[in-house]
Amino acid sequence: MSTGQAAPKPVHQHMRRNPPIAGEAEAIQAAQGGDARAFETLYALHKRRVYSLCLRMLGNVAEAEDLTQEAFLQLYRKIATFRGDSAFSTWLHRLAVNVVLMHLRKKGLPQVSLEETLEPSQEDGPRKDIGARDLMLSGSIDRVTLERAVENLPPGYRLVFVLHDVEGYEHNEIADMLACSIGNSKSQLHKARMKLRDLLRTGERKEPAV
Amino acid sequence: MTTTRSDRKTMTCAEFQDRLPELFESHADLSAEEHLKTCENCAALVRDLEYIAQQAKLLLPIHDPSPAVWDKIENAIQTEGSGQERAEANRPPVRA
């Protein structure tokens, strides 16, 4: 059998964020058959997502470009194995995440600082300076500001924050990817958000010195 | 779940903030938390953290790789591709 109604798939966060793209299915099929033009189309459709992911995880343009290249080369080699049982973009982004993590592991990685950042910096009591209303975020953080704050997160925090809050992965997926516990992933995420709040509030009070 | 009403009332900021990661993860309705009704500090904290998580979802793709990236990919593919063609050319022809 060839077509038939596809059963409705569960709507994962990835899929909500990766709605089907016109012409993608045809391009995938053609690229699987070795059509170079079709592969270029897939690159054009997904380069931005893949590169943004790499850049946010790595915080470095040169590395992000290298790994974008590596991710698409792996895609080229593996595309024949894509079966269509997940969204193509979900599959590709997972591939890209793995490329980045592999690279970070070789470098000896924020994985290390994953542990390090877990150490409670003070006692884990409440922050004394969380308080007055004027310390609340104004609710008008623009994307550039948030982007810059994310760049300034310690690498271990940044990975979990980007994977969970930006990319929409679940904690069990992240734990799997980073080879850490789910509890670890959750606690890293919380600390990342707390740290971001700090960075954003500091940014609101004064322009960054750099 | 098992906390009683009076426990919640006497919960300190430290205790509340310790529970926060778990509260966020359970997608519980935080506005129902007694502590938030009486503590502006923690209420502000919760609003900020929710706001940050919300804004992060809007961060999606705004960066583009330089055109050089595709050039390199194309070169690498051509190299690999010609390798494959050579391999195929070397294969003995299939007889019908």
Ligand SMILES: [Zn+2]
């Ligand atoms: Zn409080």
